[in-house]
Amino acid sequence: MAMKVDMSALETNFSIPCLDDGDGMHLSADSPDVPSMVLPTCADFDGFQAATKDMVKNKRGTTTLAFIFDKGVIVAADSRASMGGYISSQTVRKIIEINPYMLGTMAGGAADCQFWHRNLGNKCRLHELSNKRRISIAGASKLLANILYSYRGMGLSIGTMIAGFDEKGPGLYYVDSEGARLVGNRFSVGSGSLYAYGILDEGYRFNMSVEEAAELARRAIYGATFRDAASGGCVSVYHVGPDGWKKLSGDDVGELHYHYYPVQKTPVEQEMTDAPSTSA
Amino acid sequence: MECVMGVVGRDFAVVAADTSAVQSILVHKTDEDKVMVLDSHKLMGASGEPGDRVQFTEYIQKNLHLYQFRNTIPLSTAATANFTRGELATALRKNPYMVNVILGGYDKDAGASLYYIDYIATLHKIDKGAFGYGSYFCLSLMDKLYHPDMTVEEAVDLIDKCIKEIRLRLVVAPQNFVIKIVDKNGAREYARRDLVGDNASVDAATTVTA
Numbered sequence: 001m002a003m004k005v006d007m008s009a010l011e012t013n014f015s016i017p018c019l020d021d022g023d024g025m026h027l028s029a030d031s032p033d034v035p036s037m038v039l040p041t042c043a044d045f046d047g048f049q050a051a052t053k054d055m056v057k058n059k060r061g062t063t064t065l066a067f068i069f070d071k072g073v074i075v076a077a078d079s080r081a082s083m084g085g086y087i088s089s090q091t092v093r094k095i096i097e098i099n100p101y102m103l104g105t106m107a108g109g110a111a112d113c114q115f116w117h118r119n120l121g122n123k124c125r126l127h128e129l130s131n132k133r134r135i136s137i138a139g140a141s142k143l144l145a146n147i148l149y150s151y152r153g154m155g156l157s158i159g160t161m162i163a164g165f166d167e168k169g170p171g172l173y174y175v176d177s178e179g180a181r182l183v184g185n186r187f188s189v190g191s192g193s194l195y196a197y198g199i200l201d202e203g204y205r206f207n208m209s210v211e212e213a214a215e216l217a218r219r220a221i222y223g224a225t226f227r228d229a230a231s232g233g234c235v236s237v238y239h240v241g242p243d244g245w246k247k248l249s250g251d252d253v254g255e256l257h258y259h260y261y262p263v264q265k266t267p268v269e270q271e272m273t274d275a276p277s278t279s280a
Numbered sequence: 281m282e283c284v285m286g287v288v289g290r291d292f293a294v295v296a297a298d299t300s301a302v303q304s305i306l307v308h309k310t311d312e313d314k315v316m317v318l319d320s321h322k323l324m325g326a327s328g329e330p331g332d333r334v335q336f337t338e339y340i341q342k343n344l345h346l347y348q349f350r351n352t353i354p355l356s357t358a359a360t361a362n363f364t365r366g367e368l369a370t371a372l373r374k375n376p377y378m379v380n381v382i383l384g385g386y387d388k389d390a391g392a393s394l395y396y397i398d399y400i401a402t403l404h405k406i407d408k409g410a411f412g413y414g415s416y417f418c419l420s421l422m423d424k425l426y427h428p429d430m431t432v433e434e435a436v437d438l439i440d441k442c443i444k445e446i447r448l449r450l451v452v453a454p455q456n457f458v459i460k461i462v463d464k465n466g467a468r469e470y471a472r473r474d475l476v477g478d479n480a481s482v483d484a485a486t487t488v489t490a
Binding site (some may be wrong): 008145148149152167174178179180181182184185187193254 | 301303305306309312329330331332335336351478
């Protein structure tokens with residue numbers, strides 16, 4: 001009965017040195033087990049990522065908004081993902097929960113936003129562990145902005161708002177992949193943002209109840225989904241207060257439409273009646 | 281579209297800039313402060329690509345502070361201008377900063393001075409200057425109305441005339457401006473000129489905060 005020794009740990013996946021055959025060890029040139037990486041076949045190796053991004057044409061088909069008011073921050077977004085004229089999903093979660101008191105919104109490339117927000121969440125947690133206190137919204141947004149600045153020109157597509165509540169109160173920052181970082185009281189990002197701004201700017205007041213603020217946000221996102229083809233699905237509304245964020249509502253925009261514009265029974269001008277029967 | 285301008289007078293320098301943050305046809309903000317206070321007696325008004333502008337001016341500001349920590353004395357305005365130009369020049373053929381800068385400062389020995397530094401690292405010491413589309417309208421106005429040893433009121437009046445001309449003649453003109461001053465008492469905000477936004481005043485033309 002022979003014991004079989006498991007030698008798999010000795011297998012190397014990269015270079016496999018040949019046995020010494022007189023002139024020293026040398027690497028095997030074409031061993032079948034060596035994995036290789038396929039390089040893109042193009043002239044401009046460094047710029048092909050940006051060129052691909054231009055080809056895909058991420059036009060930030062979305063509407064997201066956030067604003068500060070006296071009771072904290074309201075964050076709202078639609079849920080449609082589109083690839084050119086094709087709607088790939090109506091149920092995308094565009095408000096990303098970075099940690100229990102900070103939210104990020106997604107506009108641009110979904111993968112880019114999800115990855116870098118997750119990465120930001122990690123860095124914020126590390127900051128908490130090293131410094132024994134929560135990171136401020138200014139600090140978190142600066143971390144993200146510096147990372148995105150270092151990747152400038154490489155094809156990232158991110159238009160995000162970092163919203164949250166810290167020791168100084170409510171905080172809202174706009175950060176994008178061009179390197180911009182703006183502090184402000186209200187922002188809207190995405191292809192439908194111009195439509196949302198119209199409703200948001202008109203109805204905004206600093207002193208509002210949470211319900212009024214949520215309704216303003218909902219109405220603004222709905223208005224954008226109505227006019228912008230690349231926005232739609234459901235409107236999610238979150239509120240960030242001193243105790244952290246809470247999701248307030250998620251409404252399908254089709255239902256919202258009939259809520260705002262109920263079907264009117266049109267007055268009947270002429271009643272049509274059956275022709276008198278002409279039975280003999 | 282972004283306008284930055286500066287004027288030097290008797291023992292003071294004024295640096296003004298618009299306060300709009302714009303992306304294509306959308307105005308993100310109307311109160312973005314583009315004139316950074318580098319240290320107690322220096323102002324740097326900058327215009328250019330959004331990430332570059334903030335990153336570059338903060339980089340210069342932190343390096344200035346570092347010099348002061350290491351050497352206990354602050355860098356002079358002339359040395360700051362040359363340092364800034366040097367950083368732009370070094371980065372130019374690798375990873376250029378697309379930022380144009382008007383640097384104003386006050387030194388005890390040299391008095392007030394103003395420097396023009398553009399994105400390809402040109403450096404000039406100037407009495408008056410401007411960047412952006414607004415410069416097409418302002419520079420000739422400044423050439424006519426400027427004279428050496430202006431008082432603060434005269435210099436701010438000149439800036440106001442430039443702002444008025446920009447608002448009148450530049451298509452899609454920025455609406456709001458900030459005016460900052462640096463003199464022997466330090467660098468500070470002098471006034472805002474807000475036509476739109478949450479802080480716009482009723483008579484629209486002038487609000488003084490100094």
